[in-house]
Amino acid sequence: MNNDTIAAISTALGPSAINIVRMSGDDVFSIIKPLFKGPDLSKKESHTIHYGRIMDGNKPVDEVLVSLFRSPKTFTREDMIEINCHGGSFVAQRVLELLLSKGARLAEKGEFTERAFLNGRIDLTQAESVLDIIEARSDYSLTLANKGLDGEIYSLIQSLREDLIEIVGQIEVNIDYPEYDDVETLTTDIVLPKIAALKKRVDKVLGTARVGKIIREGIETVIIGRPNVGKSSVLNALLREEKAIVTEIQGTTRDVVEGEINIGGLVLNLMDTAGIRDSEDLIERIGIDKSKQLIEKADLILYVLNNNEPLSEEDRQLLDLTKHKKRIIIINKIDLESKIGRTFDNSVSISALKNTNIHVLEDKIKDLFLEGEIAFKDSTYLSNTRHIAKMRQVSDMLEDAQTAAEGLMPVDMVEIDLRSAWNTLGEIIGESKHAELLDELFSRFCLGK
Ligand SMILES: Nc1nc2c(ncn2[C@@H]2O[C@H](COP(=O)(O)OP(=O)(O)OP(=O)(O)O)[C@@H](O)[C@H]2O)c(=O)[nH]1
Ligand SMILES: [Mg+2]
Structure with a gap:
Protein backbone atom coordinates (compact mmCIF):
# COMPACT_ATOMS: atom_id res chain seq x y z
CA MET A 1 0.00 0.00 0.00
CA ASN A 2 1.69 3.15 -1.11
CA ASN A 3 -1.14 5.47 -1.94
CA ASP A 4 -1.23 9.20 -2.20
CA THR A 5 -3.29 10.81 0.51
CA ILE A 6 -6.82 11.79 -0.43
CA ALA A 7 -9.16 14.24 1.26
CA ALA A 8 -12.77 15.34 0.85
CA ILE A 9 -15.72 16.81 2.69
CA SER A 10 -17.87 13.79 3.50
CA THR A 11 -21.00 15.56 4.66
CA ALA A 12 -23.56 17.34 2.48
CA LEU A 13 -22.74 20.98 1.93
CA GLY A 14 -25.16 23.51 3.28
CA PRO A 15 -25.82 24.68 6.81
CA SER A 16 -25.63 21.83 9.30
CA ALA A 17 -24.49 21.17 12.85
CA ILE A 18 -21.28 19.42 11.90
CA ASN A 19 -19.23 18.86 8.78
CA ILE A 20 -16.72 16.08 8.45
CA VAL A 21 -13.56 16.43 6.38
CA ARG A 22 -12.03 13.06 5.77
CA MET A 23 -8.49 12.10 4.81
CA SER A 24 -6.91 8.73 4.00
CA GLY A 25 -3.40 7.64 2.99
CA ASP A 26 0.19 7.31 4.11
CA ASP A 27 0.74 10.97 4.91
CA VAL A 28 -2.26 11.94 6.97
CA PHE A 29 -0.22 12.62 10.09
CA SER A 30 2.42 14.76 8.39
CA ILE A 31 -0.27 16.70 6.51
CA ILE A 32 -2.32 17.53 9.59
CA LYS A 33 0.65 18.31 11.85
CA PRO A 34 1.34 21.91 10.73
CA LEU A 35 -2.40 22.66 10.68
CA PHE A 36 -3.47 21.30 14.04
CA LYS A 37 -3.01 23.08 17.34
CA GLY A 38 -3.54 20.42 19.95
CA PRO A 39 -1.91 17.15 20.98
CA ASP A 40 0.63 15.50 18.67
CA LEU A 41 -1.68 13.19 16.74
CA SER A 42 1.17 11.07 15.39
CA LYS A 43 1.75 9.84 18.94
CA LYS A 44 -1.86 9.01 19.66
CA GLU A 45 -3.46 5.61 19.57
CA SER A 46 -5.81 4.39 16.88
CA HIS A 47 -9.54 4.97 17.29
CA THR A 48 -9.20 8.02 19.51
CA ILE A 49 -10.68 11.53 19.29
CA HIS A 50 -8.78 14.75 20.00
CA TYR A 51 -9.81 18.31 20.62
CA GLY A 52 -7.93 21.20 19.05
CA ARG A 53 -7.91 23.95 16.47
CA ILE A 54 -7.24 24.00 12.76
CA MET A 55 -4.85 26.90 12.11
CA ASP A 56 -3.94 28.74 8.95
CA GLY A 57 -0.53 29.91 10.11
CA ASN A 58 -1.33 31.97 13.19
CA LYS A 59 -4.96 32.40 12.25
CA PRO A 60 -7.51 30.05 13.85
CA VAL A 61 -9.87 28.56 11.26
CA ASP A 62 -12.09 26.32 13.37
CA GLU A 63 -12.43 24.53 16.65
CA VAL A 64 -12.52 20.83 15.81
CA LEU A 65 -12.53 17.24 17.00
CA VAL A 66 -10.17 14.98 15.12
CA SER A 67 -10.82 11.23 15.02
CA LEU A 68 -7.84 9.13 14.07
CA PHE A 69 -7.71 5.59 12.81
CA ARG A 70 -4.53 3.72 12.11
CA SER A 71 -3.96 1.24 9.30
CA PRO A 72 -5.01 -1.52 8.86
CA LYS A 73 -8.14 -1.39 11.04
CA THR A 74 -9.83 1.37 9.08
CA PHE A 75 -12.43 1.67 6.36
CA THR A 76 -9.78 2.04 3.65
CA ARG A 77 -7.17 -0.03 5.51
CA GLU A 78 -4.95 3.08 5.30
CA ASP A 79 -4.28 5.64 8.02
CA MET A 80 -7.34 7.86 8.26
CA ILE A 81 -8.29 11.10 9.92
CA GLU A 82 -11.71 12.66 10.21
CA ILE A 83 -11.97 16.29 11.17
CA ASN A 84 -15.29 17.25 12.71
CA CYS A 85 -15.69 20.96 12.01
CA HIS A 86 -18.53 23.25 12.82
CA GLY A 87 -21.33 23.18 10.29
CA GLY A 88 -21.23 25.67 7.43
CA SER A 89 -19.77 24.96 4.06
CA PHE A 90 -17.27 27.81 4.06
CA VAL A 91 -15.36 26.59 7.08
CA ALA A 92 -15.30 22.97 5.86
CA GLN A 93 -14.07 24.19 2.49
CA ARG A 94 -11.29 26.16 4.19
CA VAL A 95 -10.18 23.13 6.20
CA LEU A 96 -10.16 21.02 3.05
CA GLU A 97 -8.13 23.63 1.15
CA LEU A 98 -5.56 23.67 3.94
CA LEU A 99 -5.20 19.87 3.75
CA LEU A 100 -4.77 20.13 -0.03
CA SER A 101 -2.17 22.86 0.39
CA LYS A 102 -0.12 20.50 2.58
CA GLY A 103 -0.07 17.72 0.00
CA ALA A 104 -3.39 15.89 0.10
CA ARG A 105 -5.20 15.30 -3.18
CA LEU A 106 -8.92 15.92 -3.60
CA ALA A 107 -10.64 12.52 -3.58
CA GLU A 108 -12.69 11.37 -6.53
CA LYS A 109 -16.30 10.35 -5.96
CA GLY A 110 -16.43 7.07 -4.05
CA GLU A 111 -12.65 6.89 -3.78
CA PHE A 112 -12.63 6.02 -0.07
CA THR A 113 -14.90 3.05 -0.75
CA GLU A 114 -12.85 2.16 -3.83
CA ARG A 115 -9.75 2.01 -1.66
CA ALA A 116 -11.58 -0.18 0.84
CA PHE A 117 -12.24 -2.52 -2.07
CA LEU A 118 -8.81 -2.29 -3.69
CA ASN A 119 -7.11 -2.87 -0.35
CA GLY A 120 -9.18 -6.00 0.13
CA ARG A 121 -11.28 -4.87 3.07
CA ILE A 122 -14.51 -5.47 1.18
CA ASP A 123 -15.38 -7.19 -2.08
CA LEU A 124 -17.17 -5.46 -4.92
CA THR A 125 -20.65 -6.55 -3.82
CA GLN A 126 -20.02 -5.09 -0.38
CA ALA A 127 -18.83 -1.83 -1.92
CA GLU A 128 -22.03 -1.72 -3.97
CA ILE A 215 -37.42 -4.55 -2.55
CA ARG A 216 -34.61 -2.35 -3.73
CA GLU A 217 -36.33 -0.18 -6.29
CA GLY A 218 -39.96 -0.36 -5.29
CA ILE A 219 -42.99 -1.89 -6.99
CA GLU A 220 -43.99 -0.06 -10.17
CA THR A 221 -47.72 0.11 -9.66
CA VAL A 222 -50.15 1.41 -12.26
CA ILE A 223 -53.74 2.28 -11.43
CA ILE A 224 -55.97 1.81 -14.45
CA GLY A 225 -59.65 1.65 -15.25
CA ARG A 226 -62.40 3.49 -17.10
CA PRO A 227 -63.09 7.17 -16.45
CA ASN A 228 -64.69 8.15 -13.18
CA VAL A 229 -64.39 4.78 -11.46
CA GLY A 230 -62.28 6.46 -8.77
CA LYS A 231 -58.66 5.80 -9.77
CA SER A 232 -57.42 9.14 -8.51
CA SER A 233 -59.43 8.66 -5.35
CA VAL A 234 -57.67 5.30 -4.82
CA LEU A 235 -54.29 6.98 -5.31
CA ASN A 236 -55.17 9.67 -2.79
CA ALA A 237 -56.51 7.14 -0.29
CA LEU A 238 -53.29 5.12 -0.50
CA LEU A 239 -51.12 8.24 -0.28
CA ARG A 240 -53.31 9.72 2.47
CA GLU A 241 -52.98 12.98 0.66
CA GLU A 242 -55.08 14.83 -1.92
CA LYS A 243 -52.41 14.57 -4.57
CA ALA A 244 -54.50 13.94 -7.68
CA ILE A 245 -57.50 16.05 -8.59
CA VAL A 246 -60.80 14.26 -8.08
CA THR A 247 -64.05 15.45 -9.68
CA GLU A 248 -67.27 13.91 -10.87
CA ILE A 249 -66.31 14.91 -14.43
CA GLN A 250 -65.12 12.06 -16.63
CA GLY A 251 -61.58 12.51 -17.88
CA THR A 252 -60.32 14.56 -14.95
CA THR A 253 -56.89 13.00 -14.96
CA ARG A 254 -55.06 13.82 -18.18
CA ASP A 255 -51.49 13.03 -17.35
CA VAL A 256 -49.91 10.43 -15.13
CA VAL A 257 -49.86 11.45 -11.46
CA GLU A 258 -47.21 9.75 -9.36
CA GLY A 259 -46.74 9.14 -5.68
CA GLU A 260 -44.74 6.88 -3.40
CA ILE A 261 -45.97 4.90 -0.42
CA ASN A 262 -44.39 2.49 1.98
CA ILE A 263 -46.55 -0.48 2.93
CA GLY A 264 -44.99 -2.25 5.88
CA GLY A 265 -41.49 -1.70 4.52
CA LEU A 266 -42.25 -2.23 0.83
CA VAL A 267 -42.06 0.79 -1.44
CA LEU A 268 -44.75 1.27 -4.08
CA ASN A 269 -44.18 3.71 -6.92
CA LEU A 270 -47.79 4.53 -7.74
CA MET A 271 -49.00 5.92 -11.04
CA ASP A 272 -52.54 7.16 -11.56
CA THR A 273 -53.46 7.21 -15.24
CA ALA A 274 -56.06 8.85 -17.43
CA GLY A 275 -59.26 6.82 -17.65
CA ILE A 276 -59.38 4.55 -20.68
CA ARG A 277 -62.56 4.98 -22.71
CA ASP A 278 -64.17 4.57 -26.15
CA SER A 279 -65.17 1.01 -26.74
CA GLU A 280 -64.59 1.12 -30.48
CA ASP A 281 -61.04 0.40 -31.49
CA LEU A 282 -60.20 0.24 -27.85
CA ILE A 283 -57.13 -1.94 -28.23
CA GLU A 284 -55.84 0.23 -31.04
CA ARG A 285 -56.31 3.32 -28.92
CA ILE A 286 -54.50 1.84 -26.02
CA GLY A 287 -51.77 0.86 -28.39
CA ILE A 288 -50.96 4.49 -29.03
CA ASP A 289 -51.59 5.36 -25.46
CA LYS A 290 -49.04 5.74 -22.71
CA SER A 291 -51.17 3.49 -20.56
CA LYS A 292 -50.21 0.43 -22.53
CA GLN A 293 -46.52 1.05 -22.05
CA LEU A 294 -47.16 1.61 -18.39
CA ILE A 295 -49.09 -1.65 -18.17
CA GLU A 296 -46.21 -3.52 -19.77
CA LYS A 297 -43.60 -2.00 -17.48
CA ALA A 298 -45.65 -2.39 -14.35
CA ASP A 299 -44.88 -4.88 -11.58
CA LEU A 300 -48.44 -4.50 -10.34
CA ILE A 301 -51.72 -3.40 -11.89
CA LEU A 302 -54.45 -2.00 -9.70
CA TYR A 303 -57.52 -2.36 -11.87
CA VAL A 304 -60.35 -0.18 -10.59
CA LEU A 305 -64.01 -1.00 -11.23
CA ASN A 306 -67.09 0.92 -10.15
CA ASN A 307 -69.30 -1.22 -7.93
CA ASN A 308 -72.23 1.00 -8.88
CA GLU A 309 -72.08 0.18 -12.61
CA PRO A 310 -72.52 -3.02 -14.58
CA LEU A 311 -69.32 -4.42 -16.06
CA SER A 312 -68.84 -2.97 -19.55
CA GLU A 313 -67.33 -4.39 -22.69
CA GLU A 314 -64.35 -2.06 -22.23
CA ASP A 315 -63.77 -3.49 -18.78
CA ARG A 316 -63.81 -6.99 -20.20
CA GLN A 317 -61.22 -6.09 -22.80
CA LEU A 318 -59.01 -4.31 -20.32
CA LEU A 319 -59.26 -7.16 -17.87
CA ASP A 320 -58.21 -9.49 -20.63
CA LEU A 321 -55.35 -7.23 -21.64
CA THR A 322 -53.93 -7.23 -18.13
CA LYS A 323 -54.59 -10.81 -17.15
CA HIS A 324 -50.95 -11.86 -17.61
CA LYS A 325 -49.81 -9.27 -15.07
CA LYS A 326 -49.71 -9.31 -11.31
CA ARG A 327 -53.02 -7.67 -10.68
CA ILE A 328 -55.46 -6.73 -8.00
CA ILE A 329 -59.01 -5.85 -8.97
CA ILE A 330 -60.36 -3.04 -6.86
CA ILE A 331 -64.11 -2.83 -6.65
CA ASN A 332 -64.57 0.77 -5.62
CA LYS A 333 -67.59 2.69 -4.38
CA ILE A 334 -68.96 -0.09 -2.17
CA ASP A 335 -70.79 2.62 -0.26
CA LEU A 336 -73.12 2.73 -3.27
CA GLU A 337 -75.54 0.09 -4.46
CA SER A 338 -73.91 -2.89 -6.16
CA LYS A 339 -74.72 -3.12 -9.86
CA ILE A 340 -71.54 -4.78 -11.04
CA GLY A 341 -73.26 -8.14 -11.19
CA ARG A 342 -70.34 -10.51 -10.62
CA THR A 343 -67.40 -11.36 -8.37
CA PHE A 344 -63.71 -11.66 -9.16
CA ASP A 345 -60.74 -13.62 -7.93
CA ASN A 346 -58.05 -11.53 -6.35
CA SER A 347 -60.31 -8.57 -5.74
CA VAL A 348 -60.76 -6.15 -2.88
CA SER A 349 -63.92 -4.15 -2.26
CA ILE A 350 -63.29 -0.65 -1.02
CA SER A 351 -64.65 2.82 -0.83
CA ALA A 352 -61.93 5.30 -1.67
CA LEU A 353 -64.28 8.12 -0.77
CA LYS A 354 -65.09 6.83 2.71
CA ASN A 355 -61.67 5.22 3.27
CA THR A 356 -63.21 1.78 3.76
CA ASN A 357 -60.94 -1.29 3.51
CA ILE A 358 -57.84 0.61 2.35
CA HIS A 359 -55.76 -1.46 4.79
CA VAL A 360 -57.24 -4.67 3.30
CA LEU A 361 -55.94 -3.51 -0.06
CA GLU A 362 -52.55 -2.76 1.44
CA ASP A 363 -52.32 -6.18 3.07
CA LYS A 364 -53.21 -7.82 -0.19
CA ILE A 365 -50.45 -5.95 -2.00
CA LYS A 366 -47.96 -6.94 0.65
CA ASP A 367 -48.98 -10.59 0.56
CA LEU A 368 -48.67 -10.64 -3.19
CA PHE A 369 -45.04 -9.55 -3.06
CA LEU A 370 -43.59 -11.09 0.04
CA GLU A 371 -44.04 -14.65 1.10
CA GLY A 372 -43.75 -13.32 4.63
CA GLU A 373 -40.95 -11.83 6.59
CA ILE A 374 -39.50 -15.20 7.60
CA ALA A 375 -38.73 -16.18 4.03
CA PHE A 376 -37.24 -12.77 3.45
CA LYS A 377 -34.93 -13.01 6.45
CA ASP A 378 -33.63 -16.40 5.42
CA SER A 379 -32.82 -15.82 1.79
CA THR A 380 -30.18 -13.95 -0.08
CA TYR A 381 -31.73 -12.03 -2.93
CA LEU A 382 -29.81 -10.60 -5.83
CA SER A 383 -31.16 -7.13 -6.48
N1 LIG B 1 -69.63 7.23 -3.63
C1 LIG B 1 -68.35 7.14 -3.95
N2 LIG B 1 -67.81 7.99 -4.83
C2 LIG B 1 -66.50 7.88 -5.15
C3 LIG B 1 -65.68 6.89 -4.56
N3 LIG B 1 -64.44 7.02 -5.07
C4 LIG B 1 -64.49 8.07 -5.93
N4 LIG B 1 -65.72 8.59 -5.98
C5 LIG B 1 -66.20 9.73 -6.77
O1 LIG B 1 -66.15 9.39 -8.13
C6 LIG B 1 -65.83 10.56 -8.92
C7 LIG B 1 -64.61 10.26 -9.79
O2 LIG B 1 -63.49 10.03 -8.95
P1 LIG B 1 -62.01 10.13 -9.50
O3 LIG B 1 -61.12 9.63 -8.42
O4 LIG B 1 -61.72 11.47 -10.06
O5 LIG B 1 -62.10 9.08 -10.67
P2 LIG B 1 -61.00 8.75 -11.79
O6 LIG B 1 -61.15 7.30 -12.10
O7 LIG B 1 -59.67 9.21 -11.40
O8 LIG B 1 -61.55 9.58 -13.01
P3 LIG B 1 -60.77 10.12 -14.33
O9 LIG B 1 -59.49 10.74 -13.88
O10 LIG B 1 -61.72 11.09 -14.89
O11 LIG B 1 -60.55 8.94 -15.19
C8 LIG B 1 -65.59 11.68 -7.93
O12 LIG B 1 -66.77 12.42 -7.82
C9 LIG B 1 -65.32 10.94 -6.62
O13 LIG B 1 -65.65 11.69 -5.47
C10 LIG B 1 -66.27 5.98 -3.62
O14 LIG B 1 -65.65 5.10 -3.07
N5 LIG B 1 -67.60 6.17 -3.37
MG1 LIG C 1 -58.44 10.52 -12.23
Missing part, protein backbone atom coordinates in the same frame (compact mmCIF):
# COMPACT_ATOMS: atom_id res chain seq x y z
CA SER A 129 -24.00 -2.36 -0.79
CA VAL A 130 -22.54 0.79 0.73
CA LEU A 131 -24.27 2.66 -2.09
CA ASP A 132 -27.44 0.65 -1.51
CA ILE A 133 -27.48 1.66 2.15
CA ILE A 134 -27.20 5.31 1.16
CA GLU A 135 -30.01 4.94 -1.36
CA ALA A 136 -32.30 2.71 0.73
CA ARG A 137 -35.88 3.95 0.88
CA SER A 138 -37.49 1.34 3.13
CA ASP A 139 -36.74 -1.07 5.96
CA TYR A 140 -36.65 -3.99 3.56
CA SER A 141 -34.24 -2.35 1.16
CA LEU A 142 -32.07 -1.34 4.09
CA THR A 143 -32.07 -4.91 5.40
CA LEU A 144 -31.18 -6.17 1.94
CA ALA A 145 -28.34 -3.66 1.65
CA ASN A 146 -27.03 -4.64 5.06
CA LYS A 147 -27.05 -8.29 4.08
CA GLY A 148 -24.94 -7.32 1.09
CA LEU A 149 -22.59 -5.33 3.29
CA ASP A 150 -22.25 -8.32 5.61
CA GLY A 151 -20.95 -10.24 2.60
CA GLU A 152 -23.98 -12.45 1.94
CA ILE A 153 -23.82 -11.97 -1.82
CA TYR A 154 -20.11 -12.61 -1.65
CA SER A 155 -20.66 -15.89 0.24
CA LEU A 156 -23.35 -16.95 -2.18
CA ILE A 157 -21.06 -16.36 -5.17
CA GLN A 158 -18.19 -18.11 -3.47
CA SER A 159 -20.27 -21.14 -2.70
CA LEU A 160 -21.37 -21.36 -6.34
CA ARG A 161 -17.74 -21.11 -7.33
CA GLU A 162 -16.84 -23.93 -4.95
CA ASP A 163 -19.37 -26.18 -6.66
CA LEU A 164 -17.86 -25.22 -10.01
CA ILE A 165 -14.35 -25.94 -8.88
CA GLU A 166 -15.41 -29.35 -7.72
CA ILE A 167 -16.72 -30.19 -11.18
CA VAL A 168 -13.65 -28.78 -12.91
CA GLY A 169 -11.48 -30.75 -10.48
CA GLN A 170 -13.28 -33.91 -11.39
CA ILE A 171 -12.62 -33.29 -15.07
CA GLU A 172 -8.98 -32.43 -14.44
CA VAL A 173 -8.43 -35.65 -12.52
CA ASN A 174 -9.74 -37.54 -15.48
CA ILE A 175 -7.61 -35.65 -17.97
CA ASP A 176 -4.51 -36.23 -15.86
CA TYR A 177 -5.26 -39.88 -15.22
CA PRO A 178 -7.17 -41.05 -18.25
CA GLU A 179 -7.21 -44.64 -17.01
CA TYR A 180 -9.02 -43.43 -13.89
CA ASP A 181 -12.40 -43.70 -15.48
CA ASP A 182 -13.66 -43.92 -18.98
CA VAL A 183 -14.66 -40.59 -20.46
CA GLU A 184 -18.22 -41.43 -21.20
CA THR A 185 -18.99 -42.59 -17.69
CA LEU A 186 -17.33 -39.52 -16.30
CA THR A 187 -19.36 -37.03 -18.32
CA THR A 188 -22.72 -38.70 -18.16
CA ASP A 189 -22.62 -40.19 -14.69
CA ILE A 190 -20.60 -37.66 -12.75
CA VAL A 191 -20.14 -34.32 -14.49
CA LEU A 192 -23.53 -33.92 -16.09
CA PRO A 193 -25.65 -34.33 -12.93
CA LYS A 194 -23.36 -31.93 -11.12
CA ILE A 195 -23.66 -29.28 -13.81
CA ALA A 196 -27.42 -29.74 -13.83
CA ALA A 197 -27.59 -29.32 -10.06
CA LEU A 198 -25.45 -26.20 -10.17
CA LYS A 199 -27.53 -24.70 -12.97
CA LYS A 200 -30.61 -25.32 -10.89
CA ARG A 201 -29.06 -23.41 -8.00
CA VAL A 202 -28.14 -20.51 -10.27
CA ASP A 203 -31.61 -20.42 -11.79
CA LYS A 204 -33.19 -20.43 -8.37
CA VAL A 205 -31.12 -17.40 -7.42
CA LEU A 206 -32.24 -15.72 -10.64
CA GLY A 207 -35.85 -16.66 -9.97
CA THR A 208 -35.90 -14.79 -6.66
CA ALA A 209 -33.98 -11.82 -8.01
CA ARG A 210 -37.24 -10.15 -9.02
CA VAL A 211 -38.17 -9.92 -5.35
CA GLY A 212 -34.78 -8.42 -4.66
CA LYS A 213 -35.20 -5.80 -7.36
CA ILE A 214 -38.64 -4.93 -6.11
CA ASN A 384 -28.40 -5.31 -8.25
CA THR A 385 -28.91 -5.16 -12.04
CA ARG A 386 -25.23 -5.80 -12.67
CA HIS A 387 -25.24 -8.94 -10.51
CA ILE A 388 -28.42 -10.22 -12.15
CA ALA A 389 -27.06 -9.68 -15.67
CA LYS A 390 -23.85 -11.55 -14.81
CA MET A 391 -25.80 -14.35 -13.16
CA ARG A 392 -27.87 -14.75 -16.35
CA GLN A 393 -24.64 -15.16 -18.30
CA VAL A 394 -23.53 -17.79 -15.82
CA SER A 395 -26.78 -19.67 -16.33
CA ASP A 396 -26.27 -19.58 -20.12
CA MET A 397 -22.70 -20.80 -19.80
CA LEU A 398 -23.80 -23.69 -17.62
CA GLU A 399 -26.44 -24.50 -20.17
CA ASP A 400 -23.74 -24.63 -22.85
CA ALA A 401 -21.66 -26.88 -20.62
CA GLN A 402 -24.66 -29.11 -20.12
CA THR A 403 -25.34 -29.32 -23.86
CA ALA A 404 -21.69 -30.10 -24.53
CA ALA A 405 -21.71 -32.82 -21.89
CA GLU A 406 -24.95 -34.29 -23.17
CA GLY A 407 -23.55 -34.34 -26.69
CA LEU A 408 -20.59 -36.25 -25.30
CA MET A 409 -18.19 -33.57 -26.45
CA PRO A 410 -14.65 -33.98 -25.16
CA VAL A 411 -14.52 -33.04 -21.50
CA ASP A 412 -12.12 -30.19 -22.11
CA MET A 413 -14.85 -28.54 -24.21
CA VAL A 414 -17.17 -28.78 -21.26
CA GLU A 415 -14.47 -27.37 -19.08
CA ILE A 416 -14.14 -24.22 -21.22
CA ASP A 417 -17.75 -23.27 -20.48
CA LEU A 418 -17.32 -24.03 -16.82
CA ARG A 419 -14.25 -21.83 -16.63
CA SER A 420 -16.12 -18.95 -18.27
CA ALA A 421 -18.85 -19.38 -15.68
CA TRP A 422 -16.20 -19.29 -12.96
CA ASN A 423 -14.72 -16.05 -14.35
CA THR A 424 -18.12 -14.42 -14.70
CA LEU A 425 -18.96 -15.22 -11.09
CA GLY A 426 -15.59 -13.69 -10.21
CA GLU A 427 -16.58 -10.48 -11.98
CA ILE A 428 -19.60 -10.13 -9.69
CA ILE A 429 -17.41 -9.99 -6.60
CA GLY A 430 -14.75 -7.96 -8.41
CA GLU A 431 -12.10 -10.59 -8.56
CA SER A 432 -11.04 -9.54 -12.01
CA LYS A 433 -10.63 -5.86 -11.40
CA HIS A 434 -11.68 -4.16 -14.61
CA ALA A 435 -10.58 -0.55 -14.41
CA GLU A 436 -13.52 0.80 -16.43
CA LEU A 437 -16.11 -1.05 -14.43
CA LEU A 438 -14.62 0.27 -11.23
CA ASP A 439 -14.51 3.85 -12.47
CA GLU A 440 -18.13 3.66 -13.54
CA LEU A 441 -19.24 2.04 -10.35
CA PHE A 442 -17.50 4.24 -7.83
CA SER A 443 -18.37 7.44 -9.67
CA ARG A 444 -21.97 6.82 -8.57
CA PHE A 445 -20.96 7.52 -4.99
CA CYS A 446 -20.89 10.94 -3.37
CA LEU A 447 -17.72 12.87 -2.81
CA GLY A 448 -16.06 11.89 0.42
CA LYS A 449 -17.62 8.42 0.51
